[in-house]
Amino acid sequence: MxxxxxxxxxxxxxxxxxxxxxxxxxxxxxxxxxxxxxxxxxxxxxxxxxxxxxxxxxxxxxxxxxxxxxxxxxxxxxxxxxxxxxxxxxxxxxxxxxxxxxxxxxxxxxxxxxxxxxxxxxxxxxxxxxDYLPPLDDMRNVYEYAGYNLHVCMVCDGYEMIDKKCGFFAGSEVAIEEMVFNLSWFTPYITIFTHGVFTISEPLRNKLKEYGYPIIETPIHQFVGKNHKMTGVELTDGSLIELETGLISMGSxxxxxxxxxxxxxxxxxxxxxxxxxxxxxxxxxxxxxxxxxxxxxxxxxxxxxxxxxxxxxxxxxxxxxxxxxxxxx
Missing domain, CATH: 3.50.50.60 (FAD/NAD(P)-binding domain)
Structure with a gap:
């Protein structure tokens, strides 16, 4: 009833x-x-x-x-x-x-x-x-792609990211340490975004550099794409980072x-x-x-x-x- x-x-x-x-x-x-x-x-x-x-x-x-x-x-x-x-x-x-x-x-x-x-x-x-999502001024822009090719669960959706250019959207240094190297099982083409909300320590920064994983610390302005398919990220400085998929790990x-x-x-x-x-x-x-x-x-x-x-x-x-x-x- x-x-x-x-x-x-x-x-x-x-x-x-x-x-x-x-x-x-x-x-x-x-x-x-x-x-x-x-x-x-x-x-x-x-x-x-x-x-x-x-x-x-x-x-x-x-x-x-x-x-x-x-x-x-x-x-x-x-x-x-x-x-x-x-x-x-x-x-x-x-x-x-x-x-x-x-x-x-x-x-x-x-x-x-x-x-x-x-x-x-x-x-x-x-x-x-x-799940915490990237805090943008226009959150509708996040939901435009979340659940499509912008994922929150590596166990659920890691196989969908195989060998694709993946943006890893982190909420803390701990998230990077826990997730990025596991994510590399599915794809090595990982770009890390901090959204400018935390600082990565030098030891971790050097480790990421050894594996060739770029770090983007400039805040995100918006996701870009069409028909729910995210194709990249536009930063607040106007630059565009091309992506094919994404994994959000900003806590819950x-x-x-x-x-x-x-x-x-x-x-x-x-x-x-x-x-x-x-x-x-x-x-x-x-x-x-x-x-x-x-x-x-x-x-x-x-x-x-x-x-x-x-x-x-x-x-x-x-x-x-x-x-x-x-x-x-």
Missing amino acids: QLSKNNLQDKQNPIYDVIVIGGGAGGLSAGIYLKRYRLSSLMIDKGKARSFWMQELHNYLGLPPDTPGRVLLQRGKEHYASLDGDFLNGFVEEVIDEGQTFAIKVKVGRQNSIEAVFRSKYLIAASGII RYHNTYLKDINLELQGNNLLTDKMCRTSHPRIFAIGDLKVGLNQVIIAAGDGALAATAIWREIRRTTGARPWLENLA
């Missing part, structure tokens, strides 16, 4: 078995499995999952390689709705551990918003991350601040989980990009199945077997 401001009241009293925060591939997969397991669930989605603006999902088994991410999400949402799962567009502000239940505070509506509180026995955090923002008051184990910015995606809290699960692992759509979907199954097994053991009452009369 699609929830809105008009029908929230009736849904704030019952306690859901599970609330899923995030309606991306992982969250939708979890929701579908939860409903197939006959568990009550509410999915709360802020909109625009990371995969929403990916134009082609080349790494999802069984789908045509030109399938847009938004198509996968729409089909997943329709599947979840067909199983009578509750869905709410809203922004989760806080999760409070009440002992046996969680209270989830949600802001609903971007204009004239209202606050609502929902409760559940279990929680699945599937809210993902947002994790959507997990609603868990800040719950003491969960982290590895860096990622939540630590067991093999079934359970965090250090026994009733909180983390899936997809929030947890330690590969940031892949197909893995997030698998994580959703794992988390939902673990929760069902636990509730099933607690509830016990259902008797055939007519045979006991």
